[in-house]
Amino acid sequence: MPYIQQVAVGRLPELNVYGKDYPTKDGSAIRDYIHVMDLADGHIAALRKLFATEDIGCAAYNLGTGCGTSVLEMVAAFEKASGKKIPVKLCPRRPGDATAVYASTEKAQKELGWRAKYGIEEMCRDQWNWASKNPYGYRSQP
Template structure:
């Protein structure tokens, strides 16, 4: 089999390290570039352990991506560039079911809930309680980190197998909406902890409901999210409870 090398920038972070593990298990060879400003090399050591013999196919460089781009020739046929965006927006201007041309502002609720559960924050602020939704709070599309990683790999496979693919945009999401309070309740169930809430007014520009249209990814990438919010919260809490201050810290 032809060797398939993948350059992963920011690969030592939470999402990046999960993606690197999935790549290794998919028989890719991976070069990770990360300056470790907001991540830890410990995550990659754990990835290598989990990958077993395939962990030998991981190379890590502590670098800034600009250092590498400076040495690359524009238009070099040996390099292919892929950008993927996934839906997990908290503050987004469009409302409803979003197609492949989103103009939102991606943000992630989960880290804030997690930080309250492990004691790093006193409470979670919920912005907007009077929306026309199931419980008055905003509805968003949340995706499991493994589903996100698998979506990246599905796009990579298409990039390797297709000729002259050009630039394509794919939404990675569940295609279903979950309210802020529903997500909080799911995390409380997974963690066994009560999440203190501060109920606040709407923020300017926040949309009532935002969730991804995923038909294009399902059809063209043969990819579909497999996990729901219960699995997301379970797995996030499993990691957060063991690493309350991040990788490599016992304090």
């Protein structure tokens, strides 16, 4: 997502998409993208459990949507949200990259009462809203 954003604001000339021959509907890898607000809410839910339980020990929770989105689907969603064409360069796969990676969120739902609320449309809209006003992040210039 940050690289798509950098292309949209003009900081990068194109987006390198690694892998065009995965056994997916469009040939690109599948990932579980999560809205930053969902991630923050998940962390807050984990902290609430930590502070409410005397002996929690060490527990791990997967925070994600539990749904996979292909890299090219994410590019299309960001193009729609931003109104910008994202030039894509299809590159060979990188060693070690998995075809699909997405979170199993059942434990977070059951034990934390948490689940992601936002989809990729809202994620891209909110990311573009911020990035278009802050093309260099919180710095005003490179």
